[in-house]
Amino acid sequence: MPARALPGFREFYPEEISLRNHIFAAWRNVARRYGFEEYDGPPLEPLELYTEKSGPEIVGQLYEFVDKGQRRVALRPEMTPTLARMVGARAASLKKPIRWYSIPQLFRYERQQRGRLREHFQLNMDIIGEPGPLADAEIIGAAIDVQRALGLGPEDVRVRISDRRVLRCLLLGAGVPEEDLTATFMAIDRVGRVQNVAELIEKALEHAPEDRTAIAKRVLEIASIRDRGRLEKALGDVGAGSVAEGLLDCLDALRAMGFEEFVDLDLSIVRGLAYYTGIVFELFDAQQSLRAICGGGRYDGLLGALGGADLPAVGFGMGDVVLGELIKEKNLLPSKRAALDVFIVAVTGADMPEVLALARELRDAGIAVEYPLRLQSVAKQLKLAAAREARWAVMVGPDERSEGKVLLRDLASGSEEKVGREALLQRLGTVTAGK
Amino acid sequence: MPARALPGFREFYPEEISLRNHIFAAWRNVARRYGFEEYDGPPLEPLELYTEKSGPEIVGQLYEFVDKGQRRVALRPEMTPTLARMVGARAASLKKPIRWYSIPQLFRYERQQRGRLREHFQLNMDIIGEPGPLADAEIIGAAIDVQRALGLGPEDVRVRISDRRVLRCLLLGAGVPEEDLTATFMAIDRVGRVQNVAELIEKALEHAPEDRTAIAKRVLEIASIRDRGRLEKALGDVGAGSVAEGLLDCLDALRAMGFEEFVDLDLSIVRGLAYYTGIVFELFDAQQSLRAICGGGRYDGLLGALGGADLPAVGFGMGDVVLGELIKEKNLLPSKRAALDVFIVAVTGADMPEVLALARELRDAGIAVEYPLRLQSVAKQLKLAAAREARWAVMVGPDERSEGKVLLRDLASGSEEKVGREALLQRLGTVTAGK
Numbered sequence: 001m002p003a004r005a006l007p008g009f010r011e012f013y014p015e016e017i018s019l020r021n022h023i024f025a026a027w028r029n030v031a032r033r034y035g036f037e038e039y040d041g042p043p044l045e046p047l048e049l050y051t052e053k054s055g056p057e058i059v060g061q062l063y064e065f066v067d068k069g070q071r072r073v074a075l076r077p078e079m080t081p082t083l084a085r086m087v088g089a090r091a092a093s094l095k096k097p098i099r100w101y102s103i104p105q106l107f108r109y110e111r112q113q114r115g116r117l118r119e120h121f122q123l124n125m126d127i128i129g130e131p132g133p134l135a136d137a138e139i140i141g142a143a144i145d146v147q148r149a150l151g152l153g154p155e156d157v158r159v160r161i162s163d164r165r166v167l168r169c170l171l172l173g174a175g176v177p178e179e180d181l182t183a184t185f186m187a188i189d190r191v192g193r194v195q196n197v198a199e200l201i202e203k204a205l206e207h208a209p210e211d212r213t214a215i216a217k218r219v220l221e222i223a224s225i226r227d228r229g230r231l232e233k234a235l236g237d238v239g240a241g242s243v244a245e246g247l248l249d250c251l252d253a254l255r256a257m258g259f260e261e262f263v264d265l266d267l268s269i270v271r272g273l274a275y276y277t278g279i280v281f282e283l284f285d286a287q288q289s290l291r292a293i294c295g296g297g298r299y300d301g302l303l304g305a306l307g308g309a310d311l312p313a314v315g316f317g318m319g320d321v322v323l324g325e326l327i328k329e330k331n332l333l334p335s336k337r338a339a340l341d342v343f344i345v346a347v348t349g350a351d352m353p354e355v356l357a358l359a360r361e362l363r364d365a366g367i368a369v370e371y372p373l374r375l376q377s378v379a380k381q382l383k384l385a386a387a388r389e390a391r392w393a394v395m396v397g398p399d400e401r402s403e404g405k406v407l408l409r410d411l412a413s414g415s416e417e418k419v420g421r422e423a424l425l426q427r428l429g430t431v432t433a434g435k
Numbered sequence: 436m437p438a439r440a441l442p443g444f445r446e447f448y449p450e451e452i453s454l455r456n457h458i459f460a461a462w463r464n465v466a467r468r469y470g471f472e473e474y475d476g477p478p479l480e481p482l483e484l485y486t487e488k489s490g491p492e493i494v495g496q497l498y499e500f501v502d503k504g505q506r507r508v509a510l511r512p513e514m515t516p517t518l519a520r521m522v523g524a525r526a527a528s529l530k531k532p533i534r535w536y537s538i539p540q541l542f543r544y545e546r547q548q549r550g551r552l553r554e555h556f557q558l559n560m561d562i563i564g565e566p567g568p569l570a571d572a573e574i575i576g577a578a579i580d581v582q583r584a585l586g587l588g589p590e591d592v593r594v595r596i597s598d599r600r601v602l603r604c605l606l607l608g609a610g611v612p613e614e615d616l617t618a619t620f621m622a623i624d625r626v627g628r629v630q631n632v633a634e635l636i637e638k639a640l641e642h643a644p645e646d647r648t649a650i651a652k653r654v655l656e657i658a659s660i661r662d663r664g665r666l667e668k669a670l671g672d673v674g675a676g677s678v679a680e681g682l683l684d685c686l687d688a689l690r691a692m693g694f695e696e697f698v699d700l701d702l703s704i705v706r707g708l709a710y711y712t713g714i715v716f717e718l719f720d721a722q723q724s725l726r727a728i729c730g731g732g733r734y735d736g737l738l739g740a741l742g743g744a745d746l747p748a749v750g751f752g753m754g755d756v757v758l759g760e761l762i763k764e765k766n767l768l769p770s771k772r773a774a775l776d777v778f779i780v781a782v783t784g785a786d787m788p789e790v791l792a793l794a795r796e797l798r799d800a801g802i803a804v805e806y807p808l809r810l811q812s813v814a815k816q817l818k819l820a821a822a823r824e825a826r827w828a829v830m831v832g833p834d835e836r837s838e839g840k841v842l843l844r845d846l847a848s849g850s851e852e853k854v855g856r857e858a859l860l861q862r863l864g865t866v867t868a869g870k
Contacts, residue, residue: 002520002742003484006508009477011521014535017473033798035775035805035823038452042444042554043478043540044498044510049438063479065500068544073441075479085437086446095822097808100449105478109503119477127808134787134808145798256791307437340470352569356691363468363580370470373532373562373569387530388470 008118019327020121022334023320024103026149027123031101034142036125039100041082043107047072049081053275053306063107063118075107078317079124080299081306087128088308096129096311117321126315128303133246136279136298136314137253143283143294143316144259150323151332154286157293159259160266161281163247164297166235167222167267173238174218177207182274188223191268192288225267250279271295275302279314285326293326294318342428343385343411344371345378347397354396358406361421362394367428385411392428443553454762455556457769458755461584462538462558469577471536471560476517478540482507484516488710488741498542498553510542513752514559515734516741522563523743531564531746552756561750563738568681571714571733571749572688578718578729578751579694585758586767589721592728594694595701596716598682599732601670602657602702608673609653612642617709623658626703627723660702685714706730710737714749720761728761729753777863778820778846779806780813782832789831793841796856797829802863820846827863 005011012020031038047064064074076082079102087098102124109118125142127135140159147157167188168181176184183204191197201216208215225231228248235241247265254263271280280297284290296316304310327333342362346355355371362369370388372381378395385393395407406424409416419427440446447455466473482499499509511517514537522533537559544553560577562570575594582592602623603616611619618639626632636651643650660666663683670676682700689698706715715732719725731751739745762768777797781790790806797804805823807816813830820828830842841859844851854862 002487002516002523003481005477005520006479006481006502006506007504009479011477011517012473012475013521013525014472014474017475020475021473032774033801033803035803037449037774038447038456039449040447040452040455042440042446044441044444044542044554046438046441052437060503063502067441067498068495068546069442071441081437082446085440086448088437090448095819099805107479111503119479130808132809137791138808141795253787253791256788257795258792259795339467339472352688353691356572356688357693360576360692360694366468368468368470370534373565373573374567384530 006118008116010117010119019324019333020320023150023323023327024121026146027101027103027318030142030145030149031123031125033145034099034125034138036099036101036142039083039086039102040104041076041079041086041102043076043105044073045076045082047074049085050074050077053081053302061108061110063109076104077106077108079104079106079122080302080315083124083126084303084306084308087303087311088306091309091311097135098126098128098311100128101125121320123318123320124315125318126313128313129311130314131300131312133249133279134253136246137250137257139296139314139316140250140254140263140281141257141259143281143296143318144254144262146318147262147283147293150327152326152330154261156286156326156330157262157283158286159263159281159283160269161247161251161263161279162265162267162269163244163279164270164276165278166231166244166247167270169240169243170222170234170238170267171219173240174222175208175211175215176205176219179207180205184219185270186272188219188268189270189272191220191223223268226265228265231265231267247279271297275299275305277301281316283318285322290322290325293322339368340370340385340388340390341368342370342392342394343381343388343390344369345381345385345393345395346372346375347378347395347400349375350398351396351401354401358394358396358421362425362428365425365429394424441553443551445552445554454759454768455755458585458758458762459538459556461581462536462753465577465580465584466536466558466560468580469534469560469573471534471577474518474521474535474537475539476511476514476521476537478511478542479508480511480517482509484520485509485512488516488737496543496545498544511539512541512543514539514541514557515737515750518559518561519738519741519743522738522746523741526744526746532570533561533563533746535563536560556755558753559750560753561748563748564746565749566735566747568684568714569688571681572685572692574731574749574751575685575689575698575716576692576694578716578731578753579689579697581753582697582718582728585762587761587765589696591721591761591765592697592718593721594698594716594718595704596682596686596698596714597700597702597704598679598714599705599711600713601666601679601682602705604675604678605657605669605673605702606654608675609657610643610646610650611640611654614642615640619654620705621707623654623703624705624707626655626658658703661700663700666700666702682714706732710734710740712736716751718753720757725757725760728757774803775805775820775823775825776803777805777827777829778816778823778825779804780816780820780828780830781807781810782813782830782835784810785833786831786836789836793829793831793856797860797863800860800864829859 050058062074067073105121107119187200187204201219202212205212276297277300278298282292283294298314300312344355346352359369393409400406405418405420408419485493497509502508540556542554622635622639636654637647640647711732712735713733717727718729729751733749735747779790781787794804828844835841840853840855843854
């Protein structure tokens, strides 16, 4: 037996790759309609590209090794460091805002995660060089339009949006010490995932004076804000109304785009990653029974910190796995379109040269064609045609050849018709147009 | 500065990925027209998958390491072992002949190869389960049709075809001892690449009696066969005419397909890999100034030897690098099609909600749209529209809004026209149909 695939790595048989290609097609379609250009980088990179950004602790989660040239290398776990390098190298000549997307395969070695994948494909979309909230709205709009392109509506998928600048301001107003902000963010990130969030918040308030329980209560109150009215009141209370301008402009823009029904304001959203600086968002299935579909936000300091160009940026990553599960769950798999248009049947061995010439002609016209690769009975050939789910059979026999015609059979209805070469091309060409 | 990309690994900026996508599109288009289904496997595999097939010496050319679970793993250097495993696991349920293709990224660590890439993308097409020569012709036809799809004709690209069964028979007839056949094959493989082939052949004839120089002369004569007449005569001389039936049937089929003008019979072709059992072929640029575009052949014993299913098989691998060089050399790059259809211009800040709603509407209609992500002068917006090579500008201002219209400007001709929403969609929809 050949060595089995590594745990956490997928094999894609034709039926599985058709789901993957369906998702990729939606990604590319939305990226095109939004005027994004594609890029790609190496799947193997110097290890320091990732330790630079995430610190040495990331090494434990990577596929990393020393190559034959004694370089420490890693399979890419994410795309942003590569993006930062590529943008940095040509920052002066790239027209801003840069609107780029990529569909990398990403790799993480996570131990003791039974059944958890160690690779996935991820759509990355980023707008670089524009600090304003319309860029955030544009990116979120694109994430929503991917859902729509796959047939997922607001009853299937929810977008939750917050802004770290707003949360920060409210937390400071509630008495969270500056030094405890990051830890408090991380505690709030657990809202809805664990039971003891209040406890986690109290623990995070290391530098707070004695009334930690009271502060934690106010923090939880802030994290529970889900509407503009409460948000504006809370900000008014701490005299910082203007800090929410970006967030509200973003929400207004999403409303103008007609995406309001997908969107929830949710101040408990902070996203795990430390480098977000403004609006953050995530997409989940409405039941929240699956992991996140997509997460993203604004990361204005990161590109500069990574040694690229110091440009503001906003973007997201959207994986193929959860999206695929949701598509299957909601029965949104595209109806299997016959891959094969025509199966040409050779009635006798003497018909083969004509079959080959016809195959060439039809394929040149863009038609998907198969024919028997050995002499077989007509019945066997038709069986293979049926197994391939061909739409038509075109029979070539001595009689047809002497008449300069072929017999065209519709394999669904069984109806047959003798047609000349030109009429055949016309019939099939019309059927397969626009493929 | 962020860590640079590893030597031998490519970054694909938008202008480079458009060439890659152009090649991929031709690959997929031909695969579809030939009725092939796509599959894919993991880019990281157990090391033994490759040592099993190629012996332990392959390890020196691989990106291989020990993962955190103490498994010896390697980045895939080729697709066939993965294909063998996947077919083997479902051999009984897959309808034969299996017609599969894949576009994996492959990795090799080759030392001291200045400027040589360590990764590339490769189209793999294989027909599994059919031993007859029509399968070989079908596979070679697909390789030729990829060239045609990219605009390359018989004056640009040549296909050279041989058959190891035929060569073997002629070599034995010329006095090459059975034990020296493999070494003699490998010496013939150097014809046209090195000067001292005669010497190499003599060296290969380890087990031959004293007349090695005479045998080597006859071997070179055989390797110089380029036409059917000489081939048939040579086979007649050793009383083995029928051994060439497969090769001649394959050539006849390629002629019936109308591909004769691409094809050269060439008995010096053996292909380096040891596992080919019948017809072998390669595609080169006509000047042979580049490396091979494609190599392939029949490998009837390999799938079984790899522990998969014991099925006859024929296939090829075609890389993206040489093909890309040839496309550029022949100026066959597709004319850059404007990625962006429409740039919407907001005349004043009050027009933004209308701009956003219009962007949504046009994108829903499949049109590629960009608009300014911040308030800017109309002149600046039009400059960005020009930089994006947008085909149209759609101007939304207070006057237009009060009339329920927009100003549509053709950015190539500069002509303008005020149109209502419906007329706009109709105009743009027609222009971008079929994208």
